[in-house]
Amino acid sequence: MAVETKLDYAVATLTDDTELRTPYWRRDTGGEGEAFLVTAAQHGNEVQGCEVIHRFREVCERDLKKGTVYLVPFTNLPAVRYRRPHISLGPEQAYADAEGHNMNRTWPGDPDGNDTERVSHSIHEAAVRHCTRCLDLHSWSKFTATATLTRSNHSLSPQMAAVTAIRFIRWNVAPPPEPDAGGTTITNLFNDSGRAANCIELAGQYIIIEKQVQIGLRAAINLAKFFGMMEGEPELLDGPVLGISDETKDDQHPLEAPCNGMFVEAGLETSDYVEKGQKLGHIISDEDLETVELLAPVSGYLWSYGCRREHCDVALPAMHPYATEGATLATVVTP
Ligand SMILES: [Zn+2]
Structure with missing residues (x-):
């Protein structure tokens, strides 16, 4: 049976009763193995991962041998269309003024919540809940180096970080809860439920930089190899990997x-x-x-x-x- 990449939609009913259809790709080899989710653009100004996923899809079509990939390039599609981190923000408003619309504090989402929670819920039902591994692609400002954010007290997350082949690993235990948040980060959702996830912060927002796309793509391919879904060894970094933490x-x-x-x-x-x-x-x-x-x-x-x-x-x-x-x-x- 031929393996095809399937385009599907996570469908949310928003508070005004309109539908939001979030497109995603799924490629199922039919063989056993991990179900690997790659998400990008939970924050609408962090767009570099969209192209990482676009290219990773091509690699999967050629090289995916085991398991299933779920690829969601526009996880927060309303915020991408709005061209800001969250749909609740006006000009120059800080990320922290989210008023419950920071998508990465909403997982697993809520079908009766605000519009962002409804979108999260639809993606959770369509893709996230089926997956065992996750790479969540973000971008922070160009002034801070590209880094893999990793849970230090987890059995698999640090090993995953090592194969992302990124110069800096920022260690944390768990992000502090936001008072107005109804959920958690997508990486916490995985790491707290016997699964495993890492987040990568590529450097540069509101922009797609070729060098950053290549860094993100190498990380995704390396992780697929590490999970046994593609053949070959991860392509690691020349030189040291540097940890960033309070210690x-x-x-x-x-x-x-x-x-x-x-x-x-x-x-x-x-x-x-x-x-x-x-x-x-x-x-x-x-x-x-x-x-x-x-x-x-x-x-x-x-x-x-x-x-x-x-x-x-x-x-x-x-x-x-x-x-x-x-x-x-x-x-x-x-x-
Ligand atoms: Zn982000």
């Missing part, structure tokens, strides 16, 4: 603005390796127009890079390169 603070070396002025980057990106003393950029002082060079305090990898302030994930002024004295302009992590 690893001593490895993190921030570089602070010595004065007010315009910060000019030196053409680097997060995750880049820098040598101690390498130029990371300069500030044009708005006091006396002097140039102040900024040098890497140690050799290591850039965990953060660039001038930004809180809410740079929703507001352009927070991405402005005018630095105030003491602002963190880079964080170098030593291997």
Whole structure:
């Protein structure tokens, strides 16, 4: 029997009685094995994973040998169409002002809840509940390095993180509950129910960057190999994988603005390796127009890079390169 990739829809009835049809792909090899869910764009401005899934589908058509994949590129389709993290947010409103519409606090969803909870519920019923493994693709701001977020106290999640082949792993136990949330994150849903999940934060929002897509695609393929669904060994990273947690603070070396002025980057990106003393950029002082060079305090990898302030994930002024004295302009992590 020929194995086909099937297009299907998770159908939610919204509060105004209209239907929201979320498309997804399912490819079932008919053989035993894991049911692997890949989701993207739970937050409507975090769009890089959409293309990761689009390409992963092509790889699955060629190489999937066991089990089933469920691929949901537009998990929060209303928020994607709205072009903001949640459908409840107005211009420059912070993620935290979700009012119950942060999709990644709604799992397993609620058919009688708000519109976001209804969409979650429809996807849960159509796909999530059938799956044993999950990769949830997000994007955070370009100022923080791509990272795999991993539950440290879980039997499988840390092993999965190691095969994502991403430079930084951020360890956490479980995210704090939000007071207005009716559910949990999709990764918690899996990790708390004898299944396993990881989240990847690709670097850069409101944009799809080829390099990031390739990083996400390699992670998805490596996980499928790790789960025994594809043949071959995972393609791992050259060089060290660096852990980020409260316990690893001593490895993190921030570089602070010595004065007010315009910060000019030196053409680097997060995750880049820098040598101690390498130029990371300069500030044009708005006091006396002097140039102040900024040098890497140690050799290591850039965990953060660039001038930004809180809410740079929703507001352009927070991405402005005018630095105030003491602002963190880079964080170098030593291997
Ligand atoms: Zn997100």
